[in-house]
Amino acid sequence: MAVSDLTIPSIPESIYKPGSNKKRQTIIVVVSILSILVMVILILAILYAWRKKKRPQVIVPDEPVQIIDEEYTMETGDDDTELSSFSLTKISKSTNDFANDKKLGEGGFGPVYKGVLDDGREIAVKRLSKTSRQGLGEFKNEVKFIAKLQHRNLVKLLGYCIQGDESMLIYEYMPNKSLDSFIFDTIKSSLLDWSDRYRIIHGTARGLLYLHQDSRFKIVHRDLKASNILLDVDMNPKISDFGLARMFREHENEANTNNVVGTLGYLAPEYAVDGTFSEKSDVFSFGVLVLEIVSGKKNRGFSHEKDSDNLLAHAWRLFEEGMVVQLLGAEMRDSCVVSEVLRSIHIGLLCVQHHAKDRPTMSSVVLMFDKEGALPRPKQPAFFAKGSVPQRNLVSINDITMTTLEPR
Numbered sequence: 258m259a260v261s262d263l264t265i266p267s268i269p270e271s272i273y274k275p276g277s278n279k280k281r282q283t284i285i286v287v288v289s290i291l292s293i294l295v296m297v298i299l300i301l302a303i304l305y306a307w308r309k310k311k312r313p314q315v316i317v318p319d320e321p322v323q324i325i326d327e328e329y330t331m332e333t334g335d336d337d338t339e340l341s342s343f344s345l346t347k348i349s350k351s352t353n354d355f356a357n358d359k360k361l362g363e364g365g366f367g368p369v370y371k372g373v374l375d376d377g378r379e380i381a382v383k384r385l386s387k388t389s390r391q392g393l394g395e396f397k398n399e400v401k402f403i404a405k406l407q408h409r410n411l412v413k414l415l416g417y418c419i420q421g422d423e424s425m426l427i428y429e430y431m432p433n434k435s436l437d438s439f440i441f442d443t444i445k446s447s448l449l450d451w452s453d454r455y456r457i458i459h460g461t462a463r464g465l466l467y468l469h470q471d472s473r474f475k476i477v478h479r480d481l482k483a484s485n486i487l488l489d490v491d492m493n494p495k496i497s498d499f500g501l502a503r504m505f506r507e508h509e510n511e512a513n514t515n516n517v518v519g520t521l522g523y524l525a526p527e528y529a530v531d532g533t534f535s536e537k538s539d540v541f542s543f544g545v546l547v548l549e550i551v552s553g554k555k556n557r558g559f560s561h562e563k564d565s566d567n568l569l570a571h572a573w574r575l576f577e578e579g580m581v582v583q584l585l586g587a588e589m590r591d592s593c594v595v596s597e598v599l600r601s602i603h604i605g606l607l608c609v610q611h612h613a614k615d616r617p618t619m620s621s622v623v624l625m626f627d628k629e630g631a632l633p634r635p636k637q638p639a640f641f642a643k644g645s646v647p648q649r650n651l652v653s654i655n656d657i658t659m660t661t662l663e664p665r
């Protein structure tokens with residue numbers, strides 16, 4: 258074929274125009290930049306979704322967690338702790354639809370019910386009160402702490418139920434309920450003889466030592482009192498209610514708050530007055546508890562016919578006069594071992610000393626109970642005179658824990 262016969266398609270003129278070439282190049286650059294941007298955004302979105310998926314799930318009652326009808330497990334914090342989930346159907350059935358006669362009591366975040374599961378297991382169900390903001394904070398705190406702790410003298414959390422607007426915690430059931438229902442009750446107090454009481458003191462000391470020192474965390478309970486000691490079928494004590502507990506970092510020894518939380522009668526002076534709390538403020542509460550268990554009298558509201566002493570001052574005065582055994586409640590006179598009674602009161606007085614630095618740590622307290630050596634002489638307790646308990650910023654009515662909300 259002759260070259261002249263070939264039809265070469267004519268190239269549009271515009272391609273050769275210098276101006277339109279520039280326009281085309283601009284379009285290519287813009288499209289390329291846009292594509293790169295879209296790709297970067299896509300990669301970032303994928304990375305974000307992947308990291309979010311990897312992050313451990315934390316129980317937050319108002320962020321719904323997927324609930325299925327069977328029991329299943331979920332992570333509760335930054336470690337591998339796992340808790341069982343119970344369906345609302347199961348819990349309603351076990352408590353007879355939260356019947357009034359199943360109600361065991363009422364605490365910081367709402368009512369507590371007794372339940373029986375299909376397999377016959379008895380449980381205690383703490384139901385978060387829907388109107389309580391304080392309760393919600395305590396609920397989260399309770400899960401955060403108790404789920405990670407395991408000791409024979411701490412109440413055991415079995416699981417949780419979060420469904421719709423219901424948030425509940427499920428515990429092992431303690432058939433003898435709380436210590437206060439025995440020691441401050443004129444009839445039931447005779448059911449706890451000295452050996453029971455000594456075992457309760459000892460067990461509570463061990464539970465507290467575990468919180469302060471032996472667990473993976475350093476935890477200050479901040480609301481140790483007779484109504485927060487639950488008793489199992491053999492009258493073994495279990496510390497409960499971690500709604501106000503605080504975790505300390507490894508080298509942190511004390512902390513400060515403007516909002517003092519706790520219960521009147523059990524608050525250490527440095528906490529009540531300055532808002533400073535530490536393991537030594539728990540030691541103070543433990544000392545009050547020991548004196549209450551031995552005497553069968555409440556520190557708060559104590560009165561003695563001869564003088565205006567409070568319980569701590571009364572114990573101290575008897576100690577100074579060498580008559581401390583008189584502090585022992587009448588119902589234990591026949592069953593007591595005098596040396597154990599004297600040692601318990603002595604240790605109790607060491608724990609309620611005014612200055613935190615003078616009080617023993619819980620490890621020393623446990624050693625003092627376990628060994629028979631001489632004990633140091635206690636100094637005068639805090640709040641020596643009746644009415645010396647400061648009222649500033651204290652938030653407790655009767656024996657009920659009251660808190661003002663503070664960020665956790």
Ligand code: AMP
Pocket residue numbers: 361362363364365366367369381383412428429430431432434435484485487497498
């Ligand atoms: P709390 O909210 O822990 O202060 O509990 C309030 C009350 O409910 C306690 O004083 C007990 O009488 C009762 N209670 C709480 N937990 C249990 C449990 N695990 N077993 C039996 N009774 C409980």
